[in-house]
Amino acid sequence: MILTSGLQKVFCAGLDITEFYNPNPDRLSKFWTTLQDTWLSLYTTSFPTVSVINGHSPAGGCLFAMSCDYRVMVGPNYTIGLNETKLGIVAPKWFQDTMVAVIGQRKAEVSLTTGKMYTTDEALQIGLIDESLPDANSALKKGTQFLNNFQKISPWAYKMTKDISRQPTVQWLIDNKQKDLDFVIKYMQSPTVQKNLELYLQSLKK
């Protein structure tokens, strides 16, 4: 499966920030549970996945890209990263663990604490993406080539290997779904967090 965008310059703008601003707890609860379930499904697919990142990919966009098996990004003008601290919020543990699995503890910690958005070249250098291509068509071709490797791999061997590799991160969320949700609901009701989100939303307005 290839995950890509039909938009001109945005792969995925991340989660809809307005869902976190002055949230209705019931609605936020459904929103966050859907996100947890969607991520669990994507991160544990029984078939190979590639993200063809053909535009900017902040926060939730980066999470979805990192959750695929391989990342091909169009360069040099787009950016990718977990920028939550720039919004004055924190990336949940399973977002952070997903990044650690891709680029390692040290690079992930620096990336997460600074909320850095990496250019395509920088992302390639730290291993956040696997390949950089100059345009969307060649990126799509590369992504397809990667998937073709699996014609010679046993689906069973593929799935077992991926399960072993991703198990700790997956199991943490399965075991802590309610705790994670309760934390998000409480966290998003903090006046400081709300103020930070208000300022960030204002900064996005042109």
Ligand SMILES: CC/C=C\CC/C=C/CC(=O)SCCNC(=O)CCNC(=O)[C@H](O)C(C)(C)COP(=O)(O)OP(=O)(O)OC[C@H]1O[C@@H](n2cnc3c(N)ncnc32)[C@H](O)[C@@H]1OP(=O)(O)O
């Ligand atoms: C314990 C912790 C609990 C919870 C953790 C919560 C985790 C959240 C993870 C997230 O994903 S937070 C979202 C982070 N996303 C961003 O920071 C992206 C911000 N947007 C941009 O940087 C840019 O919009 C863009 C590069 C994606 C696209 O740029 P451009 O094509 O120039 O579009 P505009 O900037 O003009 O945006 C159009 C329009 O859309 C609004 N908008 C953009 N992104 C979002 C978003 N993520 N959520 C809600 N709204 C968004 C933007 O304000 C514009 O609105 P207008 O009303 O001015 O049209």
